[in-house]
Amino acid sequence: MSMSTARSEERSSLPDGFGKGTARPTVPQPGVSSIGAQMTRSVLVTHPGLQHSHQLALALYERKLLQAFWSGVLVAEGGETLPWWLPEHFRKRVRRVDIPSELRVHPIRFQLMLQASMRLNSGQGNDRMHRLFHWFDAWAAKRVVALRPKVVVAYENSAYHTFAAAKAVGARCVLDAAAFHHRTVSTQLNPPDTPYTGEVNRRKDAEIAMADLILTCSPLAADSYEANGVERTRLQPLLLGADPKLVTPITSARKAGPARFMFAGPLSLRKSVDLILAAFTRLHAEGFKYELDFVGGVADQGLLAAVQQTPGAKYHPSVPQSQLFDLMGTADCLLLPSRSDSFGMVVAEAMACGTPALVSSQTGAKAIVEAFPGSGWIVEPDEDALYDALRELICNPALMQRARAPALIASKEFSWERYRARAGRVLQEYLQ
Structure with missing residues (x-):
């Protein structure tokens, strides 16, 4: 059986979030001698859906770096009362995150549109979802100018206008990329093009070009960006996590059966x-x-x-x-x-x-x-x-x-x- 494991010495690289052979990103110099105080509560995180954005936003909040978290999907604090009009199936899926409500914005129209798009199973479903993400991107970009953050973290396929607005106010741009580079995906899966594929990929390429730092979900994903011409110094793997909730004792004997x-x-x-x-x-x-x-x-x-x-x-x-x-x-x-x-x-x-x-x-x-x-x-x-x-x-x-x-x-x-x-x-x- 050709199943493999890796050398145990690689384990030491993971706690810092760096994959084997990955260089620490080059830090652009902001032109001032000290930026620590300036960066307090100065980072915006924006995402049209959710994915792991709430965990990144919480990480920034815990370090007093989060200025705002804008998400197309509702999250709430542990004791926060949900809106009375929220349907029951929405309530069950709301993630509880200890980020104060005054730092969060969750436009209801995007929640409704996301749900509607997911329920429509026509051949243009992906194009509709892409257009919705691009709509959220335009919505966020208009508000970046007023907020004037020092750093903007936006997510793949929803950062094009947001990054342009961030650059206009002198903010750094961090792209959180949830997938492999789109050319790698095309090689691996050869998905059929849709009428909107060209525009989606054009925006993704522009987002990559504008990003000062690109976060990927794994070293393997970072490799896909490097293979497509992205400098390794702009790439930072950050392996994701899970809720460590045990359900069954792992020391128990295996139950009989197949x-x-x-x-x-x-x-x-x-x-x-x-x-x-x-x-x-x-x-x-x-x-x-x-x-x-x-x-x-x-x-x-x-x-x-x-x-x-x-x-x-x-x-x-x-x-x-x-x-x-x-x-x-x-x-x-x-x-x-x-x-x-x-x-x-x-x-x-x-x-x-x-x-x-x-x-x-x-x-x-x-x-x-x-x-x-x-x-x-x-x-x-x-x-x-x-x-x-x-x-x-x-x-x-x-x-x-x-x-x-x-x-x-x-x-x-x-x-x-x-x-x-x-x-x-x-x-x-x-x-x-």
């Missing part, structure tokens, strides 16, 4: 769901027993039909995080052999439950397995490699049981608390 595998995320080719199904179909034909759960949305209806036809597989629609953690905690192994995945937050979430992960060489979260050998396995994103790896795990379930303790140890380094410590330290050093 090996239990789980996939969490949208059913898509990007996540290699087709490869997972093909590998398990072969295993079933050879008489191997297993349980296979899929949890998440549906990006490809054909894949949903294939899941439903695969022996031993069950599909669960998107579930609340607590229920997702319950499912993760009872799985023997999480599967994320993606063809293209700049991080893969479910890997950190699964390990927070003590569940090891099998990931691909094109999944950014492989850095967790590389830093903590024994917490999971790395394979190439092809059917034969995945089949070989799964066959060995099914034949030797003790491998997965032994990996639970290292997985939990790894999760301690990849909690949101540790992410905020890394992110806060990186940005504070950058500002100073």
Whole structure:
């Protein structure tokens, strides 16, 4: 089986958020002798959705650097009362973050438009989402001029106008890039172009050019930017985290029955769901027993039909995080052999439950397995490699049981608390 782990000495590079071989970013000199006091509460974070922006904003707030957090998705403090008119399904998904309301702006129109766009499944759904992000970008840019922050953190595909406005008031621009470079994604997945693809990529290239610093979700993602001509001195990997909430005791003996595998995320080719199904179909034909759960949305209806036809597989629609953690905690192994995945937050979430992960060489979260050998396995994103790896795990379930303790140890380094410590330290050093 061609599953690999990395040398344990790489582990020491991760607490500071720097990938192996990554240089610290060159800090532009602001032209004044001391900027520490000037930078207090001077950073704006803006995002049309949410992703991990609230965690970065909280990291800045904890270091007295956050001036404002503008998000198209509502977050609230622990004891904050939600608006009376907010629908129940919105209330259940609101993230609780200890950032005071006076520092936050959440325009309701973007929340409503995001929900509407996600529910429309026509062929132009992605174009609609891109246009919505660009609308938010224009909305934020108009307000940057009045706020006059010293630094603006904006997110990929929603920073074009915002960065232009930031440059106009003399602010530095930090791009938080959630994905691989768009040319790398095109090579990996060869997605079909839409009428808006050219404009989206034009804006992404302009955002990269304007950015003084680019944050990526993994060293692998940073590599994709460097491979496309971005100077390494402008690139800073910051591995993400998860809520370290245990559901099942990892020291407990494994329950009797076949090996239990789980996939969490949208059913898509990007996540290699087709490869997972093909590998398990072969295993079933050879008489191997297993349980296979899929949890998440549906990006490809054909894949949903294939899941439903695969022996031993069950599909669960998107579930609340607590229920997702319950499912993760009872799985023997999480599967994320993606063809293209700049991080893969479910890997950190699964390990927070003590569940090891099998990931691909094109999944950014492989850095967790590389830093903590024994917490999971790395394979190439092809059917034969995945089949070989799964066959060995099914034949030797003790491998997965032994990996639970290292997985939990790894999760301690990849909690949101540790992410905020890394992110806060990186940005504070950058500002100073």
